[in-house]
Amino acid sequence: MKIAVLGGDGYCGWATALYLSQKGHSIAIIDNFMRRQWDHELGAQTLTPIRPLSDRLRIWQQLTGKTIELFVGDVADYDFLESTVKAFEPDAIVHFAEQRSAPYSMIDRKHAIFTQVNNVVGTMNVLFAIRELRPDCHLIKLGTMGEYGTPNIDIEEGYITIEHNGRKDVLPYPKQPGSFYHLSKVHDSHNIMFCCKIWGIRATDLNQGVVYGTMTEDFSIFATLCVAWKLRATIRRNKASAVCTTSSRNNFRYSSWRAWWKPLEKSWG
Ligand SMILES: NC(=O)c1ccc[n+]([C@@H]2O[C@H](COP(=O)([O-])OP(=O)(O)OC[C@H]3O[C@@H](n4cnc5c(N)ncnc54)[C@H](O)[C@@H]3O)[C@@H](O)[C@H]2O)c1
Numbered sequence: 001m002k003i004a005v006l007g008g009d010g011y012c013g014w015a016t017a018l019y020l021s022q023k024g025h026s027i028a029i030i031d032n033f034m035r036r037q038w039d040h041e042l043g044a045q046t047l048t049p050i051r052p053l054s055d056r057l058r059i060w061q062q063l064t065g066k067t068i069e070l071f072v073g074d075v076a077d078y079d080f081l082e083s084t085v086k087a088f089e090p091d092a093i094v095h096f097a098e099q100r101s102a103p104y105s106m107i108d109r110k111h112a113i114f115t116q117v118n119n120v121v122g123t124m125n126v127l128f129a130i131r132e133l134r135p136d137c138h139l140i141k142l143g144t145m146g147e148y149g150t151p152n153i154d155i156e157e158g159y160i161t162i163e164h165n166g167r168k169d170v171l172p173y174p175k176q177p178g179s180f181y182h183l184s185k186v187h188d189s190h191n192i193m194f195c196c197k198i199w200g201i202r203a204t205d206l207n208q209g210v211v212y213g214t215m216t217e218d219f220s221i222f223a224t225l226c227v228a229w230k231l232r233a234t235i236r237r238n239k240a241s242a243v244c245t246t247s248s249r250n251n252f253r254y255s256s257w258r259a260w261w262k263p264l265e266k267s268w269g
Helices: 011-021 033-042 053-064 076-089 109-133 180-199 219-220 229-237 243-268
Strands: 001-005 026-031 071-072 092-095 138-144 159-164 167-172 202-208
Touching: 001 011, 001 076, 011 053, 011 219, 026 053, 026 076, 033 053, 053 071, 071 076, 076 109, 092 109, 109 138, 109 180, 138 180, 180 202
Parallel strands: 001 026, 001 092, 026 071, 092 138, 138 202
Antiparallel strands: 159 167
């Protein structure tokens, strides 16, 4: 299967690209390296060193013989996205390519608008590209648990049955997002649901909770690829006791990863 991973330079996207490549799928990463620019803008450094994507792709190829294609560009630029989708012809698109920080979206008007334009326009472009170029392509989109907020009743999977003034209906579960970032995800969800309804495209909108850890099976097999390997080595050298904590978090993240992909792979046959 040909799978495009949008945002594949990022935390979730890179691990997903490796996992699917290792499973034998043909992978293309699409990214404009925006996240690295946001770090520069804020004077922030990632906790763990992240090697340039071109290095990581080269090492992956050397170690496994598997090639991951790279398309550098902005998903919110439809001309770029259209030409990329035409060139790669994906059977599935995994869409991680968004501004993903709630605090960043709350800095001021400029950052709030940037977050919503980048995220909402990017997802709209993906939806239109699927409709116009690859109508059978399955979209897997990363939303967030934070779309729901913290209601004082159980959160249902997408929908809730409501009885009101003697009549009953199954309606989308109410969303109470807590930032302009979370609002952008709610707008995405509405647009995805609407496009599925009117065009019949196939999409899975994952309202994912926080993902933890710095290690997956693919990283641990090929240790040079682990974004955290230098840090872990330093921790060991310093005889700090943090490694156990890291490893139990890794397991959590790893199983949450599997929980996503198993049912999706089944549905793809
Ligand atoms: N990490 C988590 O715990 C978590 C939890 C729930 C949902 N999510 C969602 O998953 C997705 C990925 O999260 P992450 O933690 O890997 O973030 P990340 O910032 O590490 O990765 C996002 C990647 O997308 C790229 N990108 C952003 N806008 C782009 C654009 N317009 N065009 C091309 N590339 C663009 C960035 O350069 C970056 O490499 C986000 O949408 C996020 O909201 C993440």
